[in-house]
Amino acid sequence: MTKTIILTALAIISVVLSYFYEVAPAKSATSENAPAAYTITPYAINSGEDMVRALEFYEPIEEEETPEAKEYFSKKLNMRFANPEAKDLVETVAQWVGTPYRYGRSSKKGTDCSGFVTSIYREVYGVNLRRSSHSMFQEVQRIKKDSIQTGDLVFFRRSPKQPVFHVGIYLKNGKFIHSATSGGVMVSSLKEPFYRNYYYAAGRVN
The missing domain is CATH 3.90.1720.10 (endopeptidase domain like (from Nostoc punctiforme))
Structure with a gap:
């Protein structure tokens, strides 16, 4: 009886360990392969691609030329x-x-x-x-x-x-x-x- 209980407990532990070994890394892999959710703000650009996209919407302000005094x-x-x-x-x-x-x-x-x-x-x-x-x-x-x-x-x-x-x-x-x-x-x-x-x-x- 005692032997059966011990074997049952070991089986349960084995199942639990198997779950953490297979499932947890899988979730980690999924998050690594998934595209990063970058955010473009006026204060930070997360990648070179984001910088290119941001520059496409950037319109430089032309400074007015100050006429030189004709002294x-x-x-x-x-x-x-x-x-x-x-x-x-x-x-x-x-x-x-x-x-x-x-x-x-x-x-x-x-x-x-x-x-x-x-x-x-x-x-x-x-x-x-x-x-x-x-x-x-x-x-x-x-x-x-x-x-x-x-x-x-x-x-x-x-x-x-x-x-x-x-x-x-x-x-x-x-x-x-x-x-x-x-x-x-x-x-x-x-x-x-x-x-x-x-x-x-x-x-x-x-």
Whole structure:
């Protein structure tokens, strides 16, 4: 009886061991052969194939090109300009720097203030201005001092009862170019005592 019980118990143990030996490895093999359930997320890509699939749906964002500032530097004027529309004006007036003052003249051999301005406007803009600074002032659009732009005209007079006696072409940062009786064509500043005291108005040629 005891022998039969022992044999029965051994048979049961054998069956159980056989089950774990055959079935458990089979499940393991099935999981190894089965395709992996990879997940593609923005933070991780599980395989090279997944990366290819992800890139197929990736659309690169094109960056907008920032236009480069079209600045240029005038050596003769020792000034830098960013407005391309003023380039012709700046290059032209720079060629006149150092021209001696000659009353009633308007050439690079000699010129007075109004002769210089009329020559520049004719050459750069194709505009014929009136010859004297006083008459020139009568045909421009008056503008405020804080609204002056490159190419506008600046006028000077000695007192409210006297007419305009001098004119120049505004450049930038309070600087203007003109033909002075002492020095000829040169760049000056509206902040200089003489021009600050006699400054009258600014005008724009339409």
